[in-house]
Amino acid sequence: MTDKTDTIAQSFKTIMQALGEDTRREGLLDTPRRAAKAMQFLTQGYAQDLESVVNNATFESDMDEMVVVQDIELYSLCEHHLLPFIGKCHIAYIPQGRVLGLSKLARIVDMYARRFQIQENLTRQIAEAVENVTGAEGVGVVIEAQHMCMMMRGVEKQNSLMKTSVMLGSFRKSQATRNEFLTLISRR
Numbered sequence: 084m085t086d087k088t089d090t091i092a093q094s095f096k097t098i099m100q101a102l103g104e105d106t107r108r109e110g111l112l113d114t115p116r117r118a119a120k121a122m123q124f125l126t127q128g129y130a131q132d133l134e135s136v137v138n139n140a141t142f143e144s145d146m147d148e149m150v151v152v153q154d155i156e157l158y159s160l161c162e163h164h165l166l167p168f169i170g171k172c173h174i175a176y177i178p179q180g181r182v183l184g185l186s187k188l189a190r191i192v193d194m195y196a197r198r199f200q201i202q203e204n205l206t207r208q209i210a211e212a213v214e215n216v217t218g219a220e221g222v223g224v225v226i227e228a229q230h231m232c233m234m235m236r237g238v239e240k241q242n243s244l245m246k247t248s249v250m251l252g253s254f255r256k257s258q259a260t261r262n263e264f265l266t267l268i269s270r271r
């Protein structure tokens with residue numbers, strides 16, 4: 084176990100004890116360590132950066148029409164309660180000489196989602212990253228997600244869905260471009 088995992092595991096043990104659990108009971112003996120490793124996995128985006136995630140996988144292309152990838156699943160943790168929010172991310176861009184390796188869009192989503200986030204900032208970070216690495220003339224990102232902090236606790240609303248969007252460049256300037264994106268992702 085690394086020092087970091089050790090520190091996090093010790094903290095989980097303290098939390099469990101404060102909640103009234105007997106951390107010596109058999110079923111819980113390994114739980115602090117497992118929880119620490121799970122939390123490190125769920126926040127591994129802190130240890131990643133855009134350059135290494137994209138790994139130079141942009142390719143020259145004459146394509147100058149919209150590229151859309153929809154329904155990229157997303158698991159993040161809200162920065163207020165550290166509870167999951169879960170949903171889908173839709174990304175579109177209009178290339179300007181270079182296209183991005185398809186899997187890299189999903190990797191960019193994961194890198195920012197696996198940090199403590201609010202949905203609005205996550206949406207913007209993904210859009211700006213796609214703009215940076217592709218040099219696209221425009222980028223649109225929509226996220227639809229359900230927040231466990233609203234479902235399992237607090238207001239306890241089970242059916243509300245938060246939708247956020249960030250439009251950059253031509254997606255912001257042109258209503259037609261924005262509508263094309265929104266129409267494409269509304270078809271399943």
Ligand SMILES: Nc1nc2c(ncn2[C@@H]2O[C@H](COP(=O)(O)OP(=O)(O)OP(=O)(O)O)[C@@H](O)[C@H]2O)c(=O)[nH]1
Nearest residue numbers: 161162163164200201202203230232233236237238
């Ligand atoms: N805008 C936004 N708010 C979020 C997100 N995730 C959680 N929240 C909200 O953050 C707010 C924190 O409000 P507080 O009043 O400080 O905390 P709280 O007492 O736990 O709030 P309740 O959830 O209303 O019980 C709540 O309204 C949450 O619903 C997010 O991604 N975006």
Ligand SMILES: [Zn+2]
Nearest residue numbers: 161163164232
């Ligand atoms: Zn929350």
